[in-house]
Each structure stands twice: as structure tokens, then as C-alpha cells.
Amino acid sequence: MKKVCKFLLKVLGKLTVIGLVTFAVTFTIYMTNAENKLIYYVVRPFLNKHYDSQVRDRRIV
Amino acid sequence: MKDLKHLIYFENLLQNAQNELVDQAKAAGQHALGYNCYYVPEVLLNLPGCFSSRLRAPRCTSTDIAGYYMTNRSCPYARSLLERAIEGGYNYLDALLGAESCATMDRMEEHFFLLNPVKNDKFFVTQLDPPMKGDNINLEYYKVQLRVKVLEPLRDKLGVDISDEAIRQAVEKHNRLCRVITEIGKLRKLDNPPITGYEFHVIQLVSQVCPHDLILPYLEETLDELKTREPEPKFPFRARVVVAGSEIDDPDFTKLIETCGAMVVADRYCFGSFPSREEIEIYANESAFDAICRHYLHWNQCARFMDGGKIDQRTSEVRRLYDEFKADGIIYENMKFCEFWSYEKVLKSHIFINEQHIPTCTIEKEYALGAVGQLRTRFQAFIESLEIKQIQGGK
């Protein structure tokens, strides 16, 4: 019984740590607006370069 | 060629919406019924005791007041009509039978009941909700619309006889006029026609803006005159073109093209004779009213029709005119801010140039022809290209 409790506490503890770390990481990304900066300054310029080089089947019919 | 006997008289009739023939008909107690779109069958406005008057705003130089109401970013034709109405140019009208053929037209017509610019106590406005497809569902809707928005108001407000007999009588008279105009128009098919596109434009316009009873004798005399008129010894133009597109009620536009060297042999635009001068056939077991609805829905070439059948009909009709009138090219025009014809001209010029290999030029125009330098350059370049093609044997 004691062992089970200890194991559960350990799992709970680990989950709490994981939760806290996840929160810390995601909240930091959130607060610093990091994902939008990445998208605006890195991802979209890369994609736009690709789109601009596309040969599209551009016609009326 | 010798001048046509009545040409100057016709030109004068086009100087004002309220011309001398309109005054004569009014003095005789006839009701003047204004309209501005093919969707409103001209023939129904020529029932006994009435005459049709397709609205124009000739010599309109500024649309300041209408611009305040509708902004300067809206169709100049609609704006010019409103301006002319506010100036008092349509006080002879007893009714405006309008149609929501496009949003701007609808708005312009609304001002006729919001501002009451027409100083005539009897005056009223109705607005049709015109169909957008050529199928039976839309035919039935068209019938309902014409009954509710045209026939019944004419009967209830002006006491007009709308019986089948009266409508048949109107059809008969209408067909007589159509036969004359069509016969005159057919002369343009000749290799060296005894009529110019400009002259025909003037003739077609007077037939739309004057009371039919009063203008018909002049038109019949003109037809007789044309039958014996000697053309120029040699075809005086360098090319023949079909003009297709939105509203043109200024014959000077046709003159502009012709002074650039191309004869306008067919007129497929609003106010043109294709469509408008086809005879109405009444089938057995069909009421005259039903025949009119069927006829107008079938012949209507408006760019707002959305179904494949009508879209293709628009192409084939222009193609038919191109072939029958032995044209060398097509000019697609649209009135500035006209969305329907803006789209139509892009698509159709593509079809004609790339799929049917017919030289086609597209232009955008104002209602009042002011500075025409750019247009002249476009036409000259196009006509030159047609000429070069002819010299190269169509290659």
C-alpha cells in the first residue's frame, strides 16, 4: 500500500513538474509572442519565396 | 452618298429627351412611359394611349448633383439620367417602368420616388426584379414581374387597356416598326452599304425615344429612300466591325469609330438593334402577353444572365452578327463602372481572340464623350491591325 502511494506520489510529482515546465515554456512563448515572430520573420518569407517561384497554370479556361 | 432627307431632323430629335414628337403625343393626351432597359418590353409601353420613351440624357456635361447622391464612382449613364431628372428634363413622363437590372440602375430609379424630381402629379415608379436565367422557372417569374410591375400599374394608375386584344394590337404595331428598322439594318450586310453605321445608329435611336406612331412614317420614308440611294463608288471604310457591350446612346461614338476608318455594321449593345428589333411571334394557343415574355427572355443578351445557355447564347449571337454582317473584327465596350460588361468583355475577348481567332478590341467608355483622344488611338490601332490582316490575306 505504502509502495503504491509512494509510486502515485512520484507520478503526481513528475506530472506536476512536467506540467510546470510545459506551462513555463508555453507561457514564455506566449508572452514573448515568439511563435508569431518566427512565423513573420522566418516561415512566411520562406514560403513566399517558394510561392513566388511557382509556375501556376494561369489561364481563363 | 447623298444626305438622307430626314437625318438632320432625326439628329435634332435626339438633342432632348422631350423632343417635338414627344410633345405632340403628349398634347394628344398620350401617356409617356419612361424605361431604360431591354428587360422592360418596349411593346408593353406602347399599349393604346401610351408611348415608350427610352431614357437618355443627351448633352449632359456635368453630373454634380447626381454625384452627390450616387458618388462619382457609379455608372455615368445612371448618374446622367438622375442629373437630367433633377434638372427637370423628364417632367413629361407619366411613369418610369424600371428594372433592377443592375444595382446602380436600381439606385438611380429609386431617386425618382425619393426625391420626386419629375414634376407631374400622375408620375409613379415601378421596379422589376428581372430574371437571371433563361429557364421556365425564370420565365414564369418574368411574367409575374411584368404583370405586377408593368401591366397592372398601367391599368390601375393610368386606366390603360391591358386586355389580350390591346396587347395584340401593340404587338402588331411594334412588329411593323421592327420590320422597317430590320430592313434598314440589313442593308449593312451589303459589301458596299448605302447607309453608314452612324446613320443607322441615329435611326435606331429615334425609334426608341420617339412615339412610334409619329416616327414610323419618317422611318418608312427613309427606308424607301435607302432602297434607291446610291452608295459611294467604292466602300469608303477600311474595315467592318461589330460593336458589342453595354449602354451606348450617343451616335457620336459610332461616328468616332467610323472616322477612324471602320464601319459599324452591327450594333449588339443596350440601345442597339440586336436585340430590340426582332419581330414578336405569337404562337397558336398562346396569349400575346406570354409571347412577349417568352420573346424578350429569349432575345435578351444582358451580361447578367448566369446560366450556361444564356452565356453561350451571348457568344453565339455576336458570332452570328460577325458572320452575317461580314465583319472583320469585334469591339467590346463597357460603360465605366459597369461590372457585368467589365467581366463579360474580358471573357468574351478571350473566347473570340484565342478560341475563335477573331480580332477583338476591348475598351471602357464614359457616358458623355468628352476627351476621345485615347479612344481614337485605340480604334486607329485596332483598325490598322485589321487592315494589315486583310493585306496579309487573313493570316
Place this chain on the structure above:
Amino acid sequence: MKLLDKMIAPVDKALERFDPLWQAEHGVGGLRSRYYDKTGVAKWREWRGVKSTLVDYVAWINNLLAMAQMVASAPVPILKGFWEYRWMGSYLGTFMFIDRLFEGFRGPELKIAHMNMHAIVQSLTKKIAFGLKNDGRLGGGPDTENIIPYDETISPLFLMGFKGLYPFPMQTLPEFIICDIDQHIEPYYIDVAESFGLPADVCSRCAAETGVALDDAFLKVGKVMLSTNMPCNASEATSMFQRRRIDKPDFPITLAMQHQAPEAIPYSRATLEAAIAFVEEHYGVKYDWDEFAKYARLLNEQNNIELEKWEIFKTPYSALCGIAETLYRLYEWQSVNGQESHFNKNDRKVIKLMRKCYEQKHEPFGGKTRHRAFLWGPSAVYYCDFPTWVQNCWGINIVLNMDSTMGFNMIDTEDRDKGMDDLTALTQRATMRHHAVGGWENVNAVWEWAKRFNCDMVLMNDNIACNGMLGVHGMMEEQARDLGFHFIFIEHDLQDSRTVSRQDMRNCVNNYMSVVLGEKPLDPTLVEFDDSDAY
């Protein structure tokens, strides 16, 4: 809860100087201070106090999860979609878009706004995944042939009577919603259309649709195309191009323009019935009224709740307002239209919260509202957060938007004949066409609406290429003067931000508020700023 509030209070107090609303009030900054110039990229996210920041953070996580779910449900098609379609790249701007929309929101209005937004995100991500998974261009999928592509301005409820088929709004993904998110995407497609000779003075929305068609950027799905005459001339005209490029049997659903007239219903109903027969013929599926009725009941519930919301909107205590109301109602009505039951769940939760706020006499935006405005006319798609800006800058609360007044009649789900008439009436009252065209009474209805919702101001969107609205300019001015409303025309070019920029739009309001009303802005950092490079 009160204890928690007490615990949070000192933290909020200590950090209040980071709150842009506090900064604006104390003259040391404002909502615009945290942005890099021009870009619309914030240096950090808005500090809204502990509780509201956490609400915003949780909403961000939820939306992130919805997007992860979307990618997980169809990873290869989604990646291929990003590679194939320029408009897909713009969806990466979604987070920035949501941040923009709810700037300055706090407390219940923020919570409700995010509830509504999350419903949209869930719906849209599923739609993107489903569309790309079945896109013939990317290899197709199990439902490619079971999709009914239709013009996005048709209300799709009637198509729910086809069990096993999936109505799909063709223009929504590449043209409409994406222009809300990224102001730079549609000019590309407009340029494509204009490169074929289309004049620049036609409605930019329709020009963009034409451009998408010519650029071959529509998904390839379904066996037919249902086009429509709604809402206006240019959309009718652009259908010609889409019809040719999409190259499938098409059926134009042309409904009566003058739909208030008694003769409209029989015609429009016959057209809808013909459209149903057309789909039956091409897909070999029989129409099932009971199946339709299931979804009609969902829409009835949504509309019922909407009508209750309207009663609260009439008071100063509505926690749902501005863009949170406008965008949600537009999406829920036009795109969802009874098809997705999670919107009903969301509506039930939202109305509960709204009732509570009403009972507590909660005034949104800290009671800083100075004017209650009705937003009329087709709104600028590229400036979706305009209602947020007018609230934050000038204290003008957009109580209701024109598009929110779309079909709200109930559909009889028992009596099929009556139900068809109800459905027809509802379908006719779709986005824009119910107001901007079809006769004077439709557009002139604004004053009655504004009066009913206790508004002192009407903001009139002035799409510079909308023929229906341009034709009423003078009359609207005169009506406003006669009826005593504050009235501002806000010029815009619907989907082309190059013609009339967001700042040009803001200037229309700035000039009226400062010159005519002589008022001072709530947040001076918002009066003039450059966001020309922002999404």
C-alpha cells in the same frame, strides 16, 4: 472565487503599469506601444491582469491544440496544401489575427470572445483538413466525389438533406476568411484577375475570386458547382469565370433580388427545389427531408439564442460585442448554418454568461463606451479588427453589424410545405444581399435597427466599388441628418488594402470624432500608426 480575486489583486496592482489600458489612461503609452513599427508584430503579448491574461493564454493553447489536431488528422495533405496554395501560407497568421481582434478585451467580454473564436477555429481547421484531404489536385480522398461545392454566399442548410454528401463553400478558404487574417493575400489574386484585363473598379472581393479561379487555386472537389446571384452584380459576373475554370456542371441558384415582395418566395423556392433536383441527378442521392429537419432544428436554436442575445445587446450590459459578435454571427450563419452542433453548445454557454453579466449589470470595456454604433454596409474584410480599434481608440461600441441581421426566421420542421417556404425566406436573407441590394427599404432599414438597439451612431461602410451602396450616398447623409444620428462614412476597398489602407479608414473616424464631435481619444497611441506591413 472572491478569495482568489483578493489574492490576485496585489499582483495586478504591482503589474498594472504593464497593462496598455492603464498606460493609455496615465499617458505613458497604450495599446500600440508594444508593436514593432509597420509590421503588426508585437514585442510581447498584452498584459491584461492575471485572470484575463490566463484566459487569453488558455485560449491560445486551445487554438494551438485545434491546429495540431488539424495537422495530425491529415499531415501529408496539410503539408502539401501549404506547399501548393499561397493562401494556405496566410493561415499561419491566425494567432496574430486573434490577438488583434481582442486587443483591450478583459473579463467576461474576453472570455466570451474566445469561446466564440475557438468555435470558429475548430470549425475552420476541420474544414481545411477535410478540404485538403479530398482535394483532387493533391491526390484526392474518400469523399472527393461526395462533396457539393457551392458559392460561399449561399446558405448551405438546404444541402444538409443529402445524407452522405458534404456541402463545401468554395471561396471561403482561399478568399474570404483568409482576407480577414492577412490583408496582403487577396491583392495577389486581384492582380492576377486584372492581368487578364479586368478593370480595377469592380468589387475587389469578386475580382479576388476571379483571380483565385484564374490562378487555379480552388480546391478540386465534387461533381458539380452551385453558383449564385448573391449578393450582387459582380458576384454574378465572376461566376462566369469560375464556371469555366472549375469546369463542372453548374447550377446558378438565382434567388429573387427583391426578396421582400410577395412574389419572391414562390420563385426562389422553385429555384431551390430545382437545385435540389440537380444535385439528386448528379450524385444519385435522394433528398431526405428528415435529415434536413435535424439540422434545421439546430439553426432554429441558434437563431432563438441570437434573438435573446439581441435583447441584451439593446442594454449597456452586453458582454458580447464588437468583433466577437460580428465575426461569430457571420461565420455561424453563413458558413455553419446549422451544420455543426458544437456551435449550439457554444451558444448555450455564451448566453448563460451573457445573462449573468446582464444581471450583474456588467458594463463591457470598463464602462468606457461613449457611443453605441450600428455598423452598416459591407465591412472591409482586410480590416476585421476595425470594431476593436474604434472601441479602444474612441470608445465606440459596435453593438450590432449589418450582417448579423441575416435570416433569423424559424423553419417549420414538421410541415414540409411551410418548412420549404421558411427555408426559402431564410436563404434569401444572406450576407450583404439582404441589405445592399434589392431595393431602397433594405438599406434604409438601418435607422430602424439603430433605434431599436439604442444606438446614437451609424458607421456606414463605404466599399468604394459597391454599386448598391454607392447609389445611396446622398440619401443616407440626408436621412442621418434628419433623424439625428452621428454618421460616418468609412471608405474601404473590401479586399484590396492598397487602395484604401487601414489608416485611411481610421482617419475617416478620427476626423469625425475630433473635428465634428471634438472628442479626445481614449488611447492616443491608436490614432495614427503604420500597420501597412501587418498581416
